[in-house]
Amino acid sequence: MSKRGERLQNKGARGSRRAATERNAAPAPRSKPAGGGSGGGGEPSRMKLWARRIFVWGGGLAVLGLVFLAFAIGFAASSIPTYDALKATQPGQTIVVRARDGRELVELGPSFGDWIDYDDIPVNMRNAMVAVEDKRFHSHLGIDPIRLTGALVEGVTGSRARLGGTSTITQQLARNLFLNNNRSLDRKAREAVLALALEWKFSKEEILELYLNKVYFGGGAYGIDSASRKFFSHPANELSVGEAAIIAGLVKAPSRYSPTADTQAAVDRAKVVLRLMREQGYITPDQASVDVSEVQLKEQAAQNSARYFTDWVLPQLDIVLPETFEPIEVWTTLDIGMQRAATASIEANTPGNAQGALVSLDRDGAILAMVGGTDYVESNYNRATAAVRQPGSAWKLFVYLAALEAGYTPEDVVTDEPVTIDGWSPRNSTGKNIGETDVRTAFALSINTVAAQLGNEVGFGTVASMAKRFGITSNVATFPSMVLGSSEVRLIEMTQAFAAISAKGTGVEPYGIAKVTTSTGELLYRHQDKRERGLVPDYVVAGMTDLLQAAVQTGTGRAAQIGRPVAGKTGTTSSNKDGWFIGFSSGVTTGVWMGRDDAKAVPGLQGGRAPAQAFAAYMRYAVKDRAVEEFETTVELPEWQQEPDEEAMYGSPEDYYYIDEQGNLVEPGRRDPAQDGDGPEGARPAASEDFLEQATGGQIPRPQREPRRMPQPQATRPPPDE
Template sequence: MSKQGERLQNKGVRGTRKAATDRSTAPDGGGGGGAPRSRWKLWLKRLFLWGVGLAVLGLIFLAFAVGFAAQSLPSYSTLQATQPGQTIVIRARDGRELVEIGPSFGDWLKYDDIPENMTNAMVAVEDKRFRSHFGVDPVRLTGALLEGVTGSRARLGGTSTITQQLARNLFLNNNRSLDRKAREAVLAMALEWKFSKEELLELYLNKVYFGGGAYGIDSASRKFFSHPANELSVEEAAIIAGLVKAPSQYSPTADVQAAVDRAQVVLELMREQGYITADQAQVDVSAVQLKEQAGQNSVRYFTDWVLPQLDIILPETYEPIEVWTTLDIGMQRAATASIEANTPKGAQGALVSLDRDGAILALVGGTDYVASNFNRATTAMRQPGSAWKLFVYLAALEAGYKPEDKVNDTPVTIDGWSPRNSNGRNVGETDLRTAFAYSINTVAAQLGNEVGFGTVASMARRFGVNSKVDTNPSMVLGASEMRVIEMTQAFAGIAAKGVAIEPYGITKVTGASGEVLYRREASPGSPVVPDYVVAGITDLLQAAVQTGTGRAAQIGRPVAGKTGTTSSNKDGWFIGFSSGITTGVWMGRDDAKAVPGLQGGRAPAQAFASYMRYAVKSRPVEEFDVTLELPEWQLEPDAEAMFGEPDDYYYIDEQGNMIQPGRDEFGPEDERGPDAPPAASQDFLEEATGGALPQQSQRPPREPRRPPPQPAIKPGE
């Protein structure tokens, strides 16, 4: 190249550089963003460096935490010897053992003795990367974080690895707090640091809970298949591995189909992960021979109700304890037999029997505990039907009615509601005793409207009913749902001369060395209604059994009780008492569908009689005291009571509203509110019962009613 050409080329290069320099410093923005971009890069670099630094510090802290935890872990032999759970022996009222509840352990299987199908099944369903992770699965953890951000539920497994589950079972509780999850992760990594994968699987498979009190695969194998775990087949291993997620839901003794379906999922996962062939995955799980379960009698319904109470009455303790209860073994057997023999096919039955102080003598929550452990005696909410009329007539008696008072069975409409009698007929004039004995709906509706629906609800509260009570007119026929145990409790209050009682099942608890950890102290109560009200309602209840709807409940000695049947025969009740024992029986379907022919006066009353014949056989016959010792204000002749100033008496206006002496009308809302006053004055009731009643309304109390010779509510109003 010539010198001239070189000069031209160098000049071009210098021009290009100059132009680039000019553009970089131009004020018009053409390339003027270099400085901000440099600052942005600088901040990104700083953030990255800070992030790396914090991550390194975090890893160092985690390593120290894991190392410290690993050094603090017990030895393998100590972990092997540790047994979870507390042994509780529950005894009957005579000291005989009812049931022992606590962990069941089989033989400890070394890793080499555990069938390979068992280890593979557990890894496949619980933690497929168990053999490669360090205690925490980063893949699962990342999936969980993404799920938390996106709200997706696509991830089928949980976040806890087998090692994390082992750490939780050995050292932690089951709450879901972030702190517990963090400690679980640290302990899992510490376990991985200190022990081999084989040792961890051995610990896990010998300690994990499989339901029914069975801890470890050997205990589970013996419980479900009647042979030790080293003989498990691939399909049996799949069933056991499937239990860990939800032992009660997938238990083959409770729901065979659920267990089979879950096992099929396990087998498919084993096939996908290469543990078994496609042919092996097609085994017929339903053909597995399950161990025949000895019938778990209905005492488990009682123990299920009793055991949670220990958390309240005892200080925290893990030592073995003995719980002494009120249950009578003979009565429990009789109660179970009466429910099984009398409950209609396809329906369920429940029974609660109380002694005069509230001690539970027998409790049956269903026809078959193994098939369903749902406790229909203490948990199920069902409409009591006409059994609820107990509270309607209690309020009426307290307001001044007497069993022989005349009432009219005629069509009636209250706030647009028109109740009908079960036979579709009306008998006209009758007396209170007959109306109760034959459970006449229209009379109950009139009485409830007269005394006030809120007053009826407050009467139920006095006798221990805690469930929600609606104060609509239909409440007088038992429209509000109740538990069997609380309805039985209320009737037991009548048997106890008007003293509200509290059901109880535990008398004392003793520790391993025999020391008394808890003893129930008796607390005598005061009557919540006057004696004349107790005598009057007992008269009515006895008539219902002698001549009315409860005749099937007769047992050859005095019985007082009431039937209850809801619409379309969905529920049947009988509740009554004799010789100091009060028993309530309910029957119906769990899905609340109709049961053909179910009426309180049939199967429930028959079950009551069958049980009570045994329950009272060793008790003396007790006649009921139905003599009415009326207060002075009730002894005035009706004709004389009509003289005097109108403001001295209650009356019903043309709109059907009750008018209180010397006051303006009560509106419907006032009369039916949840804080309605008692049917008689508070002062009078406290003097009559000898003690203060449960707090009622703050409104001025009523004066006792002097019933007129004719019903106070006009038919049709």
């Protein structure tokens, strides 16, 4: 080949290589190669790289976590007291509650029986507790991975299939010994660390012995011996299978499953414990079939009704005291003699199958007596402070307060007649109407139609606002029937409102704790009287006291008379479901309610009967050592409620003469001169006698205020035939 041909051939080869290079530099196709080409090889490599990094870092963090956990467990184990020291500690706080004279009402707090060593604890008691609280107790190291995993799955899926809690017996012991019951993640983490430390430091037998001697079983009982003596009247080393099942079942919810509070609930829970013991091989089927309903419970001594009061007052310690665990003494406002009288009056006067409640306040709001029901052992539900019921006509206190503040007086004329307001037609309990009467009589006889008209005139929102002003915190409706007490309230609220009238219109706040001291006498808290403001003017208080006194003297509350001035009001709801009487005398205000918890009718129940009789029976004792106090009932209206002096001096416009359009003189009271006689006998003076005396400096007689008449609702119609 010629040199020229070689050069051309080399040039062509170089061009081919350049074209190939350009083709290789072009963008790769978007689709991945079907085979193992080089197009997608980078991405799997990156994934493997990150997987290796995660594995390495995760393993490193896990190792660091384990090291940290080991140090935490070791530190916790070194900090845990010795076994003997833990045996000597007693959880809980002792509280002595005293009456106002210093006598002890009740002592609350932990109750401990004898310490029962592990070998002396009945085997069935040990097995029952393990079966129901921690079936893998003997195999785990303080926390149960299976239960913990189940809890995590439940948290993610929302399932409720898992039975039992996540805490093992060791964790529960750690919480009881060292922690509180907050359900925070931090507390659970510390609980787990302490449980592992306990397992590291003590044997399973020691842990179970500590647990069974310290766990809380309700009713103030800590440990199985205290619980056994409380519920079965014998020590724990004599527990039967059925009794052990009852006690073991209490740990989950001591108040719910307490045999003294709900026997059936305790029996049902014990049956669950027996079934678990059988399934886990601790007892035979014959032992599991024991009838726990036949277990003999300890006869409970009758408890003083003062427990209603202590149950209400003790939670307030969390508000008035800083956190303290030392023994304390709570000095209350309760009067033991008055409490006994209150209990006796409710027991003696409450109709059969009904409940009764009473609360009594001193003039400063101090609670003198409180009864929340007819039998505390049978039911500890406090109907004086917790139950909300319709007050009936006792609610008219706020209707008439609003009317008096608007300018009505006890002597003003009102009309008892059929009335309809926004489609609502109230009727009187007698089914009759008496026509014209005065405000005092309408209130004393509890006439519904008058209350409805007054509420309509002043405004139902005004009545609701008045109730709130006097301390009603329950929801108050503003539809027309609210004037007859359709809004549900608490007895203590209504009593507080009446107490403000007794205190001459000054707000009263009920309280039960006078002071708190340590067991050595150091003062931790003392009640401070609040500077309460006046709720209504004096003339309103005087008028309301007049009405309340009339209700007892001549009206529906006559059964509440006690031989000295009493002011009060009855209340009865439809179908005799509730009966109320609330009143005051000599600075003591007392409210009584009676009815059924299921709100069914109580035949014959009326506020003026059993509740008023219970009020009188209690109040005769409550005020026997107090001076007789007459009520201030003189109503002195402010100037803005009276006739202006200038108008009174110059009389009515009809008393003046004037000139008509034709220039004729028109004498007072006449518009047509032709109607007058011609002689002097038919003529009238050109000015009133009052005007002439004013002009000549003579004495002007003060005009008398005309009785106020109630305007009628715009739309009225008679109620339908009954």
